[in-house]
Amino acid sequence: MRHGPAEDRSPSGRDFDRPLSFEGRLVVERAARRLRAARRERDGSSPIARILSSPLVRARETAEIARAHLGLQELDIALVEELAADEAPAMSLVAGLKDGEGDALMVGHQPAAEVLVRSLCQGAPGLRAMRTATIAAMEWTGRGWVLGAVIDAHAPAEDEAAR
Secondary structure: OEOOOEOOOOOOOOHHHOOEOHHHHHHHHHHHHHHHHHHHHOOOOOOEEEEEEOOOHHHHHHHHHHHHHOOOOOOOEEEOHHHHOOOOOOHHHHHHHOOOOOEEEEEEOOOHHHHHHHHHOOOOOOOOOOOOOOEEEEEEOOOOEEEEEEEOOOOOHHHHOOO
8 A cells, every 4th residue: 555645744844743634534544435335345355464554654554544544543553664665666575474474564655566566466557557555456476466445545446347
């Protein structure tokens, strides 16, 4: 998941501290509700067992909102420096996910989030540019990753069924 829309500036002046905007919080809530609905529709969906987030404020807040709307308040959010990178995808994190127990939600930044999905899913046909709060659901098949659902909270819900 790419973090939600953030304020242009933070009180400290540091990019690290930029929080989600009011509208950004609403967009993240919409994305999380759509993810919850998509997971309910999918039979045999394993539970989200881990939430990993960039430590930057806007990503951390995105993870917290998603956790609440997915009913996962008991899960701790692991802050992972590797997810803070703008350019380098978190390949080493993904290597551990395919053998893990349950699904994981990772919250990071652009362009690294999109680069990661495209790298793992043979270019990810059908994936448009990942706008803020976009969720790309990838599934390990035993032979490779495939792109399942794409949840873009900026798009009308009916558009997502076509992806």
